[in-house]
Amino acid sequence: MQVRPISPERLAELLAGRITDLAGALPEGGRLRVAVDGAPAARPGALADALAEALRLRGRPALRVSAADFLRPASIRLEYGKQDPDAYHDLRLDEGTLLRELLDPLEPGGSGLVLPTFWDAAADRATRAGYTRLPPGGVLLLDGELLLGRWLPFDLTVHLALTPAALARRTPPEEHWTLPAFARYEAETGPAEAADLTVRVDDPRHPALVERP
Template sequence: MRLEAITWERLTDVTADRIAGLTAADGGPWLRVAVDGAPAAPTAELARDLSEALRIRGRPVLVVGSAGFWRPASLRYEYGKRDPDAYYDRWLDTGALWREVFDPLDPGAGGTGRVLPDLWDPVTDRATRSPYAELPRGGVLLLHGALLLGHWFPFDLSVHLRLSPAALARRTEEDDRWTLPAFARYEDEVVPGEAADVVVRMDDPRHPAWHRPEP
């Protein structure tokens, strides 16, 4: 894979331009974009910057963090608090994401654009009780978080912030290093560096480089 040096500012602008020019694969009025990466990668920050750039371009945006759709602790920790396979397979409530985020943006399912931005607070381990958000026609969903690819989510564009195994180990907090085998499994099973539409290598976050296949 050939990589090209890029600044975060240019990455944001070029990616926002590409999103603004997309047509949804299902022909619907909403676009769905993933910003995928390990917790050590700035997925939330890039999603925020993209949302601002898209709003300047006249597109309504809803930013959703996947951690707001983690399962309750009783299910996440069923096999212990530091089980990497459970983290990979069970923490993210994919059914809730389909029901509350993707189906409302599916014209074939009678989508209304009425999306739940989060369901569960993993810190308090309680339902968030957030109100539904209305994403107008022509709007863009930006879903950010870890391990988002490989679930058949209907993304119109996916961005993967990639860290080499050594960089990921170096930048992962000590208390979270038990998750590293999950990301090794993700690399083996999903191969996000090939599955994503846009890949950003950020072993040194001050000097990102990217691979952008032509649309």
């Protein structure tokens, strides 16, 4: 295993090139599903945004979606209280809706018609968003946390890794109750090994790409 320091800009370009190559090898009419996984402190949404822009500059259609818009209702995800780390790990994400409304329609031969948002967690109600169609050859860029190890059908997964010390340092104190959920994720899922690509982001200004043989 090699760890290669890389600038944030170069990282986005390198990953966009990898995604472009994969998308170019798709069968006719195919679409690519990419997950950028990481704790909020790792800022997976920022990387997904940078990738979307890099892909658009390459002429590749990209659809940005956040897993935070596919959460379960509060009655389910907060069933055991507002600060239960196991519920945060197990009950937060609505995998069934994510599959049905976003990932499955992008399977080979799928319609490409997807729902970009489903649930407004703050208002605790459906977003009532309209469907949108990702054109053939397009790329879905989904950011979120605790995404791996759930049998979700991604074509490429990128994990943004933080050491426990960096995660605690960069997580706001009022969110420290979530730290045991991420410790469990590391122990049970091993996201750095499960992902296709891993990037260490202890210092967001100086990421490092982990290259496995």
